[in-house]
Amino acid sequence: MRGAPGAKVLAFGGYQPAGVVTNDDLAKTIDTDDAWIQNRVGIKERRIAGPEESEIDLAVQAGGKALAASGLSAADIDLVVVATCTLEAQIPNAAARVAHRLGVQAPGAFDVNAACAGFCYALSAAADAIRGGSATNVLVVGTEKLSQWIDWNDRATAVIFADGAGAAVVGPAETPGIGPVVWGSAGDKHDAIIVRDRESFLHQEGQTVFRWATTALHPVAKEACERAGVDPAELAAFVPHQANLRIIDTIARKLGADKAVIAKDIVLAGNTSAASIPLAMSRMIERGEVQSGDLALLLGFGAGLTYAGQVVEIP
Secondary structure (H helix, E strand, C coil): CCCCCEEEEEEEEEECCCEEEEHHHHHCCCCCCHHHHHHHCCCCEEEECCCCCCHHHHHHHHHHHHHHHHCCCHHHCCEEEEECCCCCCCCCCHHHHHHHHHCCCCCEEEEECCHHHHHHHHHHHHHHHHHCCCCCCEEEEEEEEHHHHCCCCCHHHHCCECEEEEEEEEEEECCCCECCCEEEECHHHHHHEECCCCCCCCEECHHHHHHHHHHHCHHHHHHHHHHHCCCHHHCCEEEECCCCHHHHHHHHHHHCCCCCEECCCHHHHCECHHHHHHHHHHHHHHCCCCCCCCEEEEEEEECCCEEEEEEEECC
């Protein structure tokens, strides 16, 4: 029985729909303004998909970009994992549909719902599948169309959430390029972020989530570094879930990654749940803010409440 000694990310890719909604646009229909939104969550604008564009469409765009950047073809992929919590219908799953649209023939295909931590969960599952010998190359996608689950008259959610997708291709490596995951949950707070039934919109207890994220998660980030054998001072980038700019700044300060570039994609992308980490990572690479071989800490957290983090080597 043989497995690969390690797994690494070969490429990232990201996609945002064309529709831009600014804070001033929201102020036309709800009681808010640009200064209030930027002060509370740090967002200037967000992207919203049109009625004809599904979360599957977003995933195909991001997955195609990651696949092209990896240098592999669809024929090289034997497992597709999609992280999402916003499917309009749970059957069939997203992964099989995304694989089919990209021309990936007969792969293993499953979805992960860990909400905003979903990409980190899916990335860990992909790395473990490669190390265990169950897969050779894996396409991992985080995709969300949160706009279809938001009450656009509710200031508490309308100013935060958005649509988008991000993806990574993961392959075998002689030395590990994806560190051990640190994951867990706080199920006693499961109703802090919730969609109660099929007729309901997403509801969030903002203060509960804020207190939990700013007190409970920096130890998780530090443990992910410890398990990878990396000092936070060695990190070139810290890429947390893009939930709230104040949460990002607080965790980064407590982590002590003084040399790291901190992802703040939320300013122009909003909160895209499972898509936020790979989308932010792809944009950091495109802008040249990080280099191949650098180390980045990924940290996802969200509804459940769930959390997961791991150190990765940037492709």
